Amino acid sequence: MPTPAPGQATTPVPALRASESPDTGSGGPTVAELLDFVRRTADDAALVASLPLDPEGRTWLRLEGPGGSEAWLIGWPPGTGTGWHDHAESAGAFTVATGALREHSLAARLPTDGWKSLELHEGIDRTRELRAGEGRGFGRHHVHEVLNESERAHAVSVHAYYPPLPQIRRYSRTGATLRLEQTERPEDWK
Numbered sequence: 001m002p003t004p005a006p007g008q009a010t011t012p013v014p015a016l017r018a019s020e021s022p023d024t025g026s027g028g029p030t031v032a033e034l035l036d037f038v039r040r041t042a043d044d045a046a047l048v049a050s051l052p053l054d055p056e057g058r059t060w061l062r063l064e065g066p067g068g069s070e071a072w073l074i075g076w077p078p079g080t081g082t083g084w085h086d087h088a089e090s091a092g093a094f095t096v097a098t099g100a101l102r103e104h105s106l107a108a109r110l111p112t113d114g115w116k117s118l119e120l121h122e123g124i125d126r127t128r129e130l131r132a133g134e135g136r137g138f139g140r141h142h143v144h145e146v147l148n149e150s151e152r153a154h155a156v157s158v159h160a161y162y163p164p165l166p167q168i169r170r171y172s173r174t175g176a177t178l179r180l181e182q183t184e185r186p187e188d189w190k
């Protein structure tokens with residue numbers, strides 16, 4: 001597929017139907033089970049307190065997720081965020097253990113491959129604030145960015161993905177234009 005010229009309108013983005021429920025779809029743990037795991041883990045005050053916090057950047061602790069899933073405890077200093085990304089074929093769930101996180105997401109199913117730039121329809125942006133004890137599950141190809149908007153308080157959250165993350169696609173966003181910048185694979189994260 002040819003790469004579109006800059007500014008050229010590209011693939012249309014169909015909106016998600018309300019009836020489409022997230023499902024890992026591969027015989028592993030369900031999104032509900034991942035959500036249950038992250039909630040129970042976020043309630044483990046000793047585990048949450050064991051995560052080293054760094055004011056200069058995010059910190060991670062790998063956890064054993066249910067049914068072979070990949071799980072992480074993540075610390076977010078004030079003002080840090082992920083940037084726009086998806087988790088490819090992995091579904092997942094996350095919940096806030098301490099502090100609060102903001103999630104911006106797209107209520108749209110993006111074409112999986114073969115594009116560099118998408119013009120997003122109006123009305124597909126979603127935003128939600130997740131406070132301690134609040135979480136969400138998501139299906140495959142969920143596109144989002146997660147931020148700690150606090151000026152003072154660290155946030156700590158628990159995340160689980162199934163299948164274990166084969167790749168993450170990173171995007172830049174300018175207005176309604178979403179541009180694929182980078183595809184990262186596990187070997188890039190070491």
Ligand SMILES: [Fe+2]
Nearest residue numbers: 085086087144
């Ligand atoms: Fe994510």
